[in-house]
Amino acid sequence: MAATASTRSSTETADAGERERLRKTLWFAPNETLALSTYAKDLFKNYSGIAEEDIFAHIIQVREKAWNVHPYPCIGSFRFLDFAILESPAYQTVVEKLRSGGKYLDMGCCFAQDLRALAYAGVPSENLYGADLRPTFIQLSYDLFNDKHKLRSTFFHGNVFDLSSFRKVSGDQSDPSLFGELVGKVDIISARSFLHVFGAEDEFRAACQMAQILSSSNGSMIIGRQVGSTKPGLNSISLRKSEPVFRHNVETWKAFWTRVGEETNTQWDVYSRMIDIAPEVKLSVRQAESRDIEDRAWLEFVVTRI
Numbered sequence: 001m002a003a004t005a006s007t008r009s010s011t012e013t014a015d016a017g018e019r020e021r022l023r024k025t026l027w028f029a030p031n032e033t034l035a036l037s038t039y040a041k042d043l044f045k046n047y048s049g050i051a052e053e054d055i056f057a058h059i060i061q062v063r064e065k066a067w068n069v070h071p072y073p074c075i076g077s078f079r080f081l082d083f084a085i086l087e088s089p090a091y092q093t094v095v096e097k098l099r100s101g102g103k104y105l106d107m108g109c110c111f112a113q114d115l116r117a118l119a120y121a122g123v124p125s126e127n128l129y130g131a132d133l134r135p136t137f138i139q140l141s142y143d144l145f146n147d148k149h150k151l152r153s154t155f156f157h158g159n160v161f162d163l164s165s166f167r168k169v170s171g172d173q174s175d176p177s178l179f180g181e182l183v184g185k186v187d188i189i190s191a192r193s194f195l196h197v198f199g200a201e202d203e204f205r206a207a208c209q210m211a212q213i214l215s216s217s218n219g220s221m222i223i224g225r226q227v228g229s230t231k232p233g234l235n236s237i238s239l240r241k242s243e244p245v246f247r248h249n250v251e252t253w254k255a256f257w258t259r260v261g262e263e264t265n266t267q268w269d270v271y272s273r274m275i276d277i278a279p280e281v282k283l284s285v286r287q288a289e290s291r292d293i294e295d296r297a298w299l300e301f302v303v304t305r306i
Contacts, residue, residue, distance in 0.1 A: 019071045028067070028076035031060050040081050047120045048146040062144045066111070069136050074110070074193060080144075084192060085114035089271070090223050090302045094188055098123040102187035106130040107160065107210065108194035111141040115153060115190075128153040129182065131160075135169045154178075160206050163213070183213050189222045196226035199243035200234065204259065211264045220305045228253070228274060228299030248299055250274060257303055272301040 034056060036044075044055045059081070066075045074080050085091055098104055098118060106115050109130035119125045132138055135157040142148040156179050158166030166179035189210050195203045214220050229235070229247035236244045248256060254270045261267050275298040282293060 019067060023067075023071075023076070027071070027073045029078055034059065034078055036081065039083060039086070043083075043116065043120050044145075047116065048144075050146055059144070062140055065143075066137065066140050069134060069140070072110070080111045080113055083113055083117040084225050085117055085190065085223075088223055088225075088300070088302070090221060094118070094221070094223065095121055095123060097187055098127050102127065103182065103185060103215075104128050104188045104190065105182065105186045105213065106190045106192075108132055108191070108197075109141070109155070110137045111144055112138070112153075112155070113141075113145075114192065116141075116145050116147070116151075119147075119151065119153070124152075125150075126152040126154075129155070129186075131156040131158060131166060131179075133157060133159070138169045160209050161202075163209065185215055186213050187215050187217070187220050189214055191222055191224035191226075193226055194224065196228075196245060196247070198245065200246040203246065204256070204263075207256070207260045208264050211260060211266055214305060216266075216305070218306055222303040223301065225275075225298050225300045227277075228297050229295045230274065230297060231295040247296070250299075253299060253301060267306045269304040269306050270301070271304075272299055274298065275300055 036055070036059075041052065041055065044050045044058075045052055050058055059078075063075060063078070063080075066080075085094070088094070094104070095118065099122065104115070104118065104123075104127060106112050106129070109115065109132050112130040115128050115130055118128060130138065130141075130153060132155075135155075138155045138157065141155075142151070145151075155169040156166040157169055158179065163179065163183060168178055191210065195206055198206055210222055214222065227247060228249055230249060232247055232249045232252040234244040235247050246252075250272050253272045257268045257270045277296055277298055282296065
């Protein structure tokens, strides 16, 4: 969701006027449109311990705080309540690896909702890690899920292009070795809505950095979902005005990881598929971006080291 990169400078952070403009688009869905899945209701009730009658107001309050940090589409349209990892073709494999002691890192985690889904599924939370550029989002994630008292996961904030910059969000923030101890030992990286916010070359650089963080063992994985296109190519987006992003399809995504492999001396098995974006999501993006986006689709992927 939120990018972990220095390229998102303070000048790119939306000011109050921009937040209000976007609030008037469908990116900022009216409060009354909030509709929780049965799974989300169960998680907030049984994991977060929030009374069912209070869940709605609780989510609205946290969303408002997060919107003032940065008006990401996933915040305005309640997509931070989608637990997409449950739909990943690698979900069962991920749970088994983590229950057996594997390590999971959610890059650009924002609210880290998939991390909470894994904890709710019985994965030891000390095996789960998150990282984001903005530590405020991580603090808000504790507020959203009401779990700071029990979650034993470790969260970092830092710049994906400088791994020595990562610091713990709470506790000892002075020791860069704390994140360094993870590098090369992570079994699963979640890159959900992460790489697609970068310009084309920065996307490549970030992927190479993730290859460095990931364990060199066969079977270690990078999983996620991001915006793709049935007509791949460069696109300008309002969240990144300085340079265009590249929207991939299945073929260009495979070629992308071939290039990453050549750069990092690694090999990858690349599975990906295109999934239709819900009409209401397309409508909100079209209104915010003021362009035709009929070619847009979700690109879901599982990239496995071999």
